[in-house]
Amino acid sequence: xKRNKFILIPMIILMLLINVANAVSVSANANVPYHTYNYDxxxxxxxxxxxxxxxxxxxxxxxxxxxFNSPQDIFVGEDGRVYVADTGNNRIVILDNxxxxxxxIEGFDNEDKADTFNAPSGLYVTEDNxxxxxxxxxxxxxxxxxxxxxxxxxxxxxxxxxxxxxxxxPLKITVxxxxxxxxxxxxxxxxxxxxDENAEFTGFTGTINVTITTSEKIWRRFSTKSQRExxxxxxxxxxxxxxxxxxxxxxxxxxxxxxxxxIRRLNPKGQxxxxxxxxxxxxxxxxxxxxxxxxxSRIVDIVYRxxxxxxxxxxxxxxxxxxxxxxxxxxxxxxxxxxxxxxRNPVAIEEKGEEILVLDAYRGExxxxxxxQYGRLINKAISLRYDGDEASxxxxxxxxxxxxxxxxxxxxxxGKSYLAAGNNQKAMEYLKLGMDRExxxxxxxxxxxxILKENLSYILxxxxxxxxxxxxxxxxxxRRGKGVGEDE
Amino acid sequence: xxxxxxxxxxxxxxxHPFDGFYEVRHRGxxxxxxxxxxxxxxxxxxxxxxxxxxxxxxxxxxxxVDSRAEIIGIFLAIxxxxxxxxxxxxxxxxxGRFKDIITIIGYSMLPMILVFVPATILSWFIAADEEGIYxxxxxxxxxxxAILLLIGIMVIHNFGFGKTLTTLVLTFAALLIIIFIILLxxxxxxxxxxxxxxxxxxxxxxx
Numbered sequence: 095x096k097r098n099k100f101i102l103i104p105m106i107i108l109m110l111l112i113n114v115a116n117a118v119s120v121s122a123n124a125n126v127p128y129h130t131y132n133y134d135x136x137x138x139x140x141x142x143x144x145x146x147x148x149x150x151x152x153x154x155x156x157x158x159x160x161x162f163n164s165p166q167d168i169f170v171g172e173d174g175r176v177y178v179a180d181t182g183n184n185r186i187v188i189l190d191n192x193x194x195x196x197x198x199i200e201g202f203d204n205e206d207k208a209d210t211f212n213a214p215s216g217l218y219v220t221e222d223n224x225x226x227x228x229x230x231x232x233x234x235x236x237x238x239x240x241x242x243x244x245x246x247x248x249x250x251x252x253x254x255x256x257x258x259x260x261x262x263x264p265l266k267i268t269v270x271x272x273x274x275x276x277x278x279x280x281x282x283x284x285x286x287x288x289x290d291e292n293a294e295f296t297g298f299t300g301t302i303n304v305t306i307t308t309s310e311k312i313w314r315r316f317s318t319k320s321q322r323e324x325x326x327x328x329x330x331x332x333x334x335x336x337x338x339x340x341x342x343x344x345x346x347x348x349x350x351x352x353x354x355x356x357i358r359r360l361n362p363k364g365q366x367x368x369x370x371x372x373x374x375x376x377x378x379x380x381x382x383x384x385x386x387x388x389x390x391s392r393i394v395d396i397v398y399r400x401x402x403x404x405x406x407x408x409x410x411x412x413x414x415x416x417x418x419x420x421x422x423x424x425x426x427x428x429x430x431x432x433x434x435x436x437x438r439n440p441v442a443i444e445e446k447g448e449e450i451l452v453l454d455a456y457r458g459e460x461x462x463x464x465x466x467q468y469g470r471l472i473n474k475a476i477s478l479r480y481d482g483d484e485a486s487x488x489x490x491x492x493x494x495x496x497x498x499x500x501x502x503x504x505x506x507x508x509g510k511s512y513l514a515a516g517n518n519q520k521a522m523e524y525l526k527l528g529m530d531r532e533x534x535x536x537x538x539x540x541x542x543x544x545i546l547k548e549n550l551s552y553i554l555x556x557x558x559x560x561x562x563x564x565x566x567x568x569x570x571x572x573r574r575g576k577g578v579g580e581d582e
Numbered sequence: 583x584x585x586x587x588x589x590x591x592x593x594x595x596x597x598h599p600f601d602g603f604y605e606v607r608h609r610g611x612x613x614x615x616x617x618x619x620x621x622x623x624x625x626x627x628x629x630x631x632x633x634x635x636x637x638x639x640x641x642x643x644x645x646x647v648d649s650r651a652e653i654i655g656i657f658l659a660i661x662x663x664x665x666x667x668x669x670x671x672x673x674x675x676x677x678g679r680f681k682d683i684i685t686i687i688g689y690s691m692l693p694m695i696l697v698f699v700p701a702t703i704l705s706w707f708i709a710a711d712e713e714g715i716y717x718x719x720x721x722x723x724x725x726x727x728a729i730l731l732l733i734g735i736m737v738i739h740n741f742g743f744g745k746t747l748t749t750l751v752l753t754f755a756a757l758l759i760i761i762f763i764i765l766l767x768x769x770x771x772x773x774x775x776x777x778x779x780x781x782x783x784x785x786x787x788x789x
Contacts, residue, residue, distance in 0.1 A: 136643040136645070138643070138645070526637050531637065531638055531710060532710060534637060534638065534710075535638055535709040535710030535711070536709075536710075538638070538709050539709045542707070542709070
């Protein structure tokens, strides 16, 4: 009996502890309808506070203009206007800065004839409020002035590099500061099509090279011609979404079934210059292989948010992944579902002020997300670091760590500033928590040198004593040996 | 041979492998329990190295280090290798007995046991561009192990070098066959159990 009691008490305590632990982990994310997590250095998932929380939605019904029918793209202009490509209703809906209806563009005046859109599925608005519309089923890109009058039409590109039977059917568009248009066209696997300001096709940018593994090569070598024809062809993936940063770098997304790289940053020459960090730039790092929500993330749109930060949206699991300019994964939120704040078929992502807007084609809704303290702090710290102000970033990182003690980037940030300040021991502690081996080594070397320098006199004394002692000992031994020899 | 001598004998073996292994086979100087203890020690030092190596050289997720599973795994792997080697060398007129094979494997691991723990301690005091020393130490001990194992197999079976290599290749083939048969057995036994279970359920439902 006595024994039982002794076992019982620790058992009860243990069970209580487990309960408490469960309660804590549940309550951390209870107020949002999705998981908010991140990957640590080991690519294990850990749960974080929510970086963004749902903040209502906007639908055609609420605006009293009839429901959106499978809208495919949104864009937020420089002045805060929101443009929606209401694809199924063949119209462009423009909302003002307060997200109230401003006007609807149903058509335009094309050389004195009324013209309309047919399934417009992408749009972009320049700084001068010129609206570029990818008028997909009319096989053209229409550019309108702010007042709705025609600026230019990009259609039927002619070039030697294009096949004769190529049908130009634009899906997504972005325009740089020099009015060059970058268009993602249907069934165009060679890259993003670039057009100059006169609507002339100038070439492809950001071609994705096909990678064939060695085993596939060997397999193909051994198969006959008719077998080869029946095998799946190696086709580069199509681009899915595109955005542009103010300095003219095109950010593009593509679907990668292997989950290796879905995000590209193209310089004006069309080369991919994105910086990769520890994680693959492709959404989730691990996924289920079969069943619901299985497979690699299918990244369908990207938004460049300034200060090197960009967010992408994943269609498979409805998650929004945000990265910084070094390719670090900052935070993950969002999910597929039927609750408010979740998606059915997310197709486009934009940023308006500090809000993130996501367009859901199935629901015909724009979902709004507002940053929490946690999300704001991370954004701020990254922005400060992007500007090179690491010292002020440290204070923000410390606040981030109060909310999320697992955030490795914060530890690295603080560690580096300690290193710069010469506090090597603290720097080692933080850089180790941030899993930054390179900078940890620098800190450790300095720390080791310091210790060696401080104790140099002791070490030298020790060595001297040792040497002298050994010499004396060997001399004595020799003497004694001689002595013994004399005795005999 | 006294106990103390038996304990110290492996140190003689690693410095004089040909003579040492010969005496293990023909003069009964080896000890199977000692060899098993060495294998256990190696498993332990391997796990210790994985878990406690310095931050700069340690890229192993500490959550994935399970020393019990690792030690058992090493024992199983060695048992499998020894069984495969024994079954092949028996057919190829090797003179070694099963206990000799186990003994030489255990004794050959001594250099790794002696190096892994000091190397782990050393790794706490090195920075990023000094990793070479650490990896060199580990590498030397592993190569030393491989050479000792090769010599051991050669000596206890009284093989030439070429024949040893041939038997090693065949050993790996035998290894695969053994694994295949074990898996087959497992799935067959599983089927039988399932069959009996369904018979039992059938009877219960009818009654």
